[in-house]
Amino acid sequence: MKKLTIKPVTRVEGHGQIEIFANKDEISRVNFSMLDYRGIEKILIGKKFSEIPSLVSKVCGFCSAAHIVASCKAFENILDIEPTYASTLLRQLIMIGEIITNHMIHFTYMVLPDFFNLASASQENDVKTNQSEIFVKASKLIKIGKNLVEIVGGRAVQPVSIIIGGMSKSLTDKEISLLKKNLKSGVATAKFFLKFVQDVLEKIDGTKKMFELQSPLYMGLQKDGAYSFYDGSLKITDDERETLATFDVNDYDEFIVDNRINASNFTPSRTLKKELNLLVGPLARYHIINEYGIYEVHEILKDFQKWDKSILFSNALRLIEILVCLYKGLLILDNKELAKEQPVFSTSSKIKYENAFSAVEAPRGTLIHNYKVNENMVVEDARIYVPTELNIFSIHEILNRTCKEEFTKNKSLETVQETAKIVVRSFDPCISCSSVTLQKAHRL
Amino acid sequence: MKPKLLITSLTSCNGCITSIIELEIFPEFLESVDFIFFPLIEDKDNIDNCDIALIEGCITKEEQKEEVLEIRKKAKKVIALGTCAIFGGITSLSDEIESIPINEIIEIDGFIPGCPTPTEFLGSSLMALLNGEKIKLSPKNLCSECDLRPDSGVKSKIKIDKLIPEKIPFECFLHENVLCLGPITRAGCKAKCLKANIPCEGCMGPILADFMSNMVNFFSSIEVSEDIKISEEIYSKFTHPKSFVKTV
Numbered sequence: 001m002k003k004l005t006i007k008p009v010t011r012v013e014g015h016g017q018i019e020i021f022a023n024k025d026e027i028s029r030v031n032f033s034m035l036d037y038r039g040i041e042k043i044l045i046g047k048k049f050s051e052i053p054s055l056v057s058k059v060c061g062f063c064s065a066a067h068i069v070a071s072c073k074a075f076e077n078i079l080d081i082e083p084t085y086a087s088t089l090l091r092q093l094i095m096i097g098e099i100i101t102n103h104m105i106h107f108t109y110m111v112l113p114d115f116f117n118l119a120s121a122s123q124e125n126d127v128k129t130n131q132s133e134i135f136v137k138a139s140k141l142i143k144i145g146k147n148l149v150e151i152v153g154g155r156a157v158q159p160v161s162i163i164i165g166g167m168s169k170s171l172t173d174k175e176i177s178l179l180k181k182n183l184k185s186g187v188a189t190a191k192f193f194l195k196f197v198q199d200v201l202e203k204i205d206g207t208k209k210m211f212e213l214q215s216p217l218y219m220g221l222q223k224d225g226a227y228s229f230y231d232g233s234l235k236i237t238d239d240e241r242e243t244l245a246t247f248d249v250n251d252y253d254e255f256i257v258d259n260r261i262n263a264s265n266f267t268p269s270r271t272l273k274k275e276l277n278l279l280v281g282p283l284a285r286y287h288i289i290n291e292y293g294i295y296e297v298h299e300i301l302k303d304f305q306k307w308d309k310s311i312l313f314s315n316a317l318r319l320i321e322i323l324v325c326l327y328k329g330l331l332i333l334d335n336k337e338l339a340k341e342q343p344v345f346s347t348s349s350k351i352k353y354e355n356a357f358s359a360v361e362a363p364r365g366t367l368i369h370n371y372k373v374n375e376n377m378v379v380e381d382a383r384i385y386v387p388t389e390l391n392i393f394s395i396h397e398i399l400n401r402t403c404k405e406e407f408t409k410n411k412s413l414e415t416v417q418e419t420a421k422i423v424v425r426s427f428d429p430c431i432s433c434s435s436v437t438l439q440k441a442h443r444l
Numbered sequence: 445m446k447p448k449l450l451i452t453s454l455t456s457c458n459g460c461i462t463s464i465i466e467l468e469i470f471p472e473f474l475e476s477v478d479f480i481f482f483p484l485i486e487d488k489d490n491i492d493n494c495d496i497a498l499i500e501g502c503i504t505k506e507e508q509k510e511e512v513l514e515i516r517k518k519a520k521k522v523i524a525l526g527t528c529a530i531f532g533g534i535t536s537l538s539d540e541i542e543s544i545p546i547n548e549i550i551e552i553d554g555f556i557p558g559c560p561t562p563t564e565f566l567g568s569s570l571m572a573l574l575n576g577e578k579i580k581l582s583p584k585n586l587c588s589e590c591d592l593r594p595d596s597g598v599k600s601k602i603k604i605d606k607l608i609p610e611k612i613p614f615e616c617f618l619h620e621n622v623l624c625l626g627p628i629t630r631a632g633c634k635a636k637c638l639k640a641n642i643p644c645e646g647c648m649g650p651i652l653a654d655f656m657s658n659m660v661n662f663f664s665s666i667e668v669s670e671d672i673k674i675s676e677e678i679y680s681k682f683t684h685p686k687s688f689v690k691t692v
Contacts, residue, residue, distance in 0.1 A: 008483045008489060010483045010484075010486060010487045010488075010489060011483075011484070011485060011486075011487065012484075013458055013484065014453075014458065015453075036455060037504075037541065038455060038457075038504075038535050038538070038541070039535070039538045039540050039541060040534075040535075042538065042539070042540060043534070043535070043537045043538050046674075047675060047677075048607070048672065048674065048675050050607050050608055051607060051675060051678070054645060055534070055681075058457050058459070058533075058534040058559070059457060060457050060458070060459075061456070061457040061458040061459025061460065061461070061462040061463075061560055062458060062459075062462055064457075064459070101466060105462070105465055105466075109465065109484070109485035110484075110485065113487070132471070132475065135471040135474060136471050138471075139468070139470055139471045142465070142466055142470075143466075143468055146466045150563075153640070154636055154637060154639065154640025154642065155562070155563075155636045155637065155640070156463065156466055156563050157459050157462050157463050157466065157560045158459060158559075158560055160636075160637045160640050160642040161640045161641075161642065163608055163642075164608075168608075168609075168640055168641040168642050169640040169641055343611075343612055343641060345608065345609060345610045345611055376674075378674070432456070432457045432458050435455075
């Protein structure tokens with residue numbers, strides 16, 4: 001038995017490792033583990049709830065807005081208050097900015113080299129267009145997303161304007177027109193990248209089957225069947241788009257169980273009560289919704305349909321979501337209600353429920369926050385379920401299958417290592433997020 | 445010859461490195477340096493000789509101690525990137541893990557504070573480093589960058605009973621009974637949180653000059669209500685207790 005360890009797994013957020021256990025003739029097992037523990041869940045216990053949004057913004061430097069919004073929504077449920085409609089629009093603008101930057105950084109700096117390698121392996125070197133031109137175009141989109149977060153959120157990483165009950169800052173007319181101009185200018189660039197990824201996928205058509213997931217259950221947030229990252233209900237479908245469950249996030253424990261694995265070094269996870277693997281993220285969102293709400297996007301998607309079970313398709317879907325978010329952002333910026341908004345600070349301090357959940361779609365998938373508070377508004381228990389943790393069984397399923405197939409075909413441990421990294425990166429795991437919780441603990 | 449750079453992350457949220465990637469100058473930055481190790485976006489996986497090493501995050505594991513010692517050996521300059529690396533950061537609040545700032549283990553040649561490091565300050569610091577200059581840290585407190593009327597020597601004690609304001613502040617947060625750590629926090633972030641009507645949480649860390657007397661003056665000028673006193677960490681959310689002693 002030979003053991004190969006890839007550490008660090010490069011081009012992945014946070015510290016991960018892949019271990020490949022191989023015999024002479026076959027791969028016996030591949031394991032992906034996350035090596036960080038920061039224990040933010042525990043840090044939250046005993047804190048005043050007004051401190052929580054700022055504390056959870058430190059869970060992750062990439063998707064902090066998703067954590068802040070999720071925590072604010074959970075406490076708004078606890079207080080039974082509703083932020084104003086315009087506040088929810090401002091929050092969505094920040095989330096849109098975050099989705100654009102996160103997806104674009106992942107695509108450009110983490111995934112693109114793999115695409116180039118896959119394409120060159122199939123002797124199609126011509127996709128390797130001018131790399132610095134790509135970086136410049138990508139940085140344009142990253143800047144659009146970053147400015148959106150910064151202007152609406154107060155600062156670019158870990159925005160501060162989202163507070164329990166509303167928003168501490170509104171937009172001026174000047175800011176609104178600047179943001180409109182920015183977002184409009186991003187549309188053509190997003191389409192350029194979509195065309196680019198379509199060309200690459202055409203050239204690596206042969207690898208399609210290999211990266212397909214085996215009957216996972218897709219989960220995501222949706223609103224009346226449409227794409228939604230801010231609110232709505234959770235939906236679980238199978239890979240035939242059959243709906244298995246639609247539920248309010250406060251019923252989360254009824255549907256998903258803690259399934260933390262003891263004495264194993266991979267991060268504990270929760271799955272559906274059935275023994276099936278859960279998948280969240282862009283591919284899951286694509287499967288659980290009927291529409292993105294933007295007609296043009298569905299026209300573009302027709303060209304990608306044959307890829308719809310492949311994890312590599314997630315990389316194209318991230319670009320689709322960038323385009324959707326640019327259009328959605330423009331719609332919000334055109335909304336007359338937005339300009340009327342004044343900063344809304346919460347004044348309510350009466351607890352209606354001691355325990356509440358909330359869900360948002362973070363860039364990497366469904367993010368659940370759950371808090372229990374006492375009568376002094378102090379947090380007694382906090383649970384944060386992050387996308388990467390929810391995906392861990394799906395990651396392992398496809399990682400093991402593709403690596404084994406690859407080895408049977410080529411008998412090369414080197415290509416197996418490359419394949420393993422491509423699979424892991426396609427999930428865009430967020431190990432900082434996964435470090436919120438204690439590994440090896442049981443909480444059934 | 446392009447300068448050789450190493451950018452790595454210990455126990456952190458990756459927020460400071462995200463801030464680097466989000467810099468407008470990042471594509472030019474990529475062209476003008478040679479990364480010998482930057483696992484977030486590069487495949488090279490060996491810590492090798494380099495001109496500048498930027499380390500984000502604090503030390504929570506034995507192997508991270510070895511990593512920073514190795515980097516110290518290989519790098520001409522080691523820079524602590526962000527508040528976790530220099531003061532311990534948010535995980536200092538944990539009872540389970542010990543967050544050790546890197547300057548407790550190795551000598552550093554400079555630091556870029558902030559949680560996360562503020563964009564403009566980060567950009568100018570990186571440019572300074574590439575030009576062989578020192579990072580320019582402000583010797584002033586955040587009140588010097590704040591548009592609200594700064595605390596102008598109030599005689600009676602200021603009562604503090606809020607962490608978040610209830611309305612848009614018209615004058616100094618402290619005068620509106622909201623805790624703001626601006627007076628004892630280093631400037632350099634352009635007071636972005638305050639401009640968004642959110643008080644300073646102190647993420648840039650203390651100003652080194654006269655830190656103790658600043659601290660003492662500040663705490664003698666405020667009186668915090670019992671209600672928020674339970675949250676002791678509001679005064680040092682980002683700071684490992686030991687690092688106060690070391691860096692002052």
